[in-house]
Amino acid sequence: MSGSTLGALFAVTNFGESHGPAIGCVIDGCPPGMALSEADIQPELDRRRPGTSKFVTQRQEADQVQILSGVYQGRTTGTPICLLIANTDQRSKDYGDIAQTFRPGHADYAYWRKYGLRDPRGGGRSSARLTAPTVAAGAVARKWLREHCGTTFQGCMTQLGELPIAFEGWEHVARNPFFAPVADVSALEDYMNALRKSGDSCGARLRVVARGVPAGLGEPLYDRLDADIAHAMMGLNAVKGVEIGDGFASVARKGSQHGDALRPDGAGGVRFDSNHDGGVLGGISTGQDIEVSVAIKPTSSILVPRPSVNTAGEAVEVITKGRHDPCVGIRATPILEALLALVLMDHALRQRARMGSLQACAPAAAA
Numbered sequence: 001m002s003g004s005t006l007g008a009l010f011a012v013t014n015f016g017e018s019h020g021p022a023i024g025c026v027i028d029g030c031p032p033g034m035a036l037s038e039a040d041i042q043p044e045l046d047r048r049r050p051g052t053s054k055f056v057t058q059r060q061e062a063d064q065v066q067i068l069s070g071v072y073q074g075r076t077t078g079t080p081i082c083l084l085i086a087n088t089d090q091r092s093k094d095y096g097d098i099a100q101t102f103r104p105g106h107a108d109y110a111y112w113r114k115y116g117l118r119d120p121r122g123g124g125r126s127s128a129r130l131t132a133p134t135v136a137a138g139a140v141a142r143k144w145l146r147e148h149c150g151t152t153f154q155g156c157m158t159q160l161g162e163l164p165i166a167f168e169g170w171e172h173v174a175r176n177p178f179f180a181p182v183a184d185v186s187a188l189e190d191y192m193n194a195l196r197k198s199g200d201s202c203g204a205r206l207r208v209v210a211r212g213v214p215a216g217l218g219e220p221l222y223d224r225l226d227a228d229i230a231h232a233m234m235g236l237n238a239v240k241g242v243e244i245g246d247g248f249a250s251v252a253r254k255g256s257q258h259g260d261a262l263r264p265d266g267a268g269g270v271r272f273d274s275n276h277d278g279g280v281l282g283g284i285s286t287g288q289d290i291e292v293s294v295a296i297k298p299t300s301s302i303l304v305p306r307p308s309v310n311t312a313g314e315a316v317e318v319i320t321k322g323r324h325d326p327c328v329g330i331r332a333t334p335i336l337e338a339l340l341a342l343v344l345m346d347h348a349l350r351q352r353a354r355m356g357s358l359q360a361c362a363p364a365a366a367a
Contacts, residue, residue: 006235006346007029007342012028014133021087024136035074042065067083068084103320106126134342151212159205160180203298207292213285213289219284225347229340239297242295243294250276260288275291278290
């Protein structure tokens with residue numbers, strides 16, 4: 001009922017607030033015997049970390065993870081794993097002016113109506129700061145899936161505000177602060193520089209892919225794999241849309257165009273001519289790549305004055321000062337990869353519990 005736990009057999013409970021002493025998570029259900037240390041988790045946190053470029057929030061957090069439990073002599077014990085990340089660069093005074101007002105586009109008003117009070121410091125529980133534990137937990141899931149299934153994850157930005165980003169190659173993603181799959185990001189830099197000067201913000205579209213996914217993951221009705229993926233993705237701050245495979249582009253296609261034709265692969269298995277359905281049919285993975293796209297809304301913390309009300313119901317004007325991402329989508333790629341890993345990990349354990357093993361992955365779909 002708390003809404004802070006994701007997963008059934010691989011259950012991740014997220015805790016903390018943006019300006020509290022620490023944030024973290026508890027992973028319950030990680031199989032025993034896997035080699036695990038902070039060094040396995042830290043690289044993913046470093047990819048998400050704030051302050052890494054002038055285009056994101058300048059909050060300086062090292063995001064150093066500590067494993068407090070669930071690991072003995074370098075291996076998981078099968079008991080709950082607690083991961084802790086200290087908050088070291090809070091500036092709560094930046095939020096003094098909005099303690100009694102509601103920022104448009106933020107969760108301030110919704111939290112106040114739900115709980116009768118709210119923590120205004122950095123958004124409290126609703127802050128994107130709480131995505132760091134998700135990335136940490138995702139690193140654990142990614143390691144197990146890679147070792148036991150050969151599953152790998154990649155993500156990238158495909159649109160920044162009004163600027164679509166053509167796909168040139170995955171090798172470019174790690175070479176720029178936008179996670180953009182292009183060699184030249186000067187147009188993106190110019191766009192963000194102009195946006196920062198105006199005090200405004202923008203949204204983004206991102207893509208995340210999982211390869212080497214076992215066939216048979218997911219349930220046929222209420223716990224469909226694609227439904228659980230969408231559920232997890234919508235749990236990320238600012239996400240307003242999720243597409244599996246071709247998503248809304250499917251509307252304009254005919255069935256003769258959309259259906260992914262199957263053919264013998266010559267080795268007793270099958271191959272697909274295409275992957276319009278994003279690797280999921282009937283809520284169950286086919287062994288093809290899982291393809292997910294996500295739409296992220298513009299950052300709500302901006303310097304442009306906007307009308308709102310305060311807790312007394314009086315009209316006010318709000319300007320949000322402090323250190324904020326002008327586009328939260330810039331740092332979202334590692335988070336989306338982590339969320340997809342958490343869902344696939346949970347369903348892999350469910351399938352293993354049901355069948356005793358995981359099916360071999362189907363061949364990749366034809367390009």
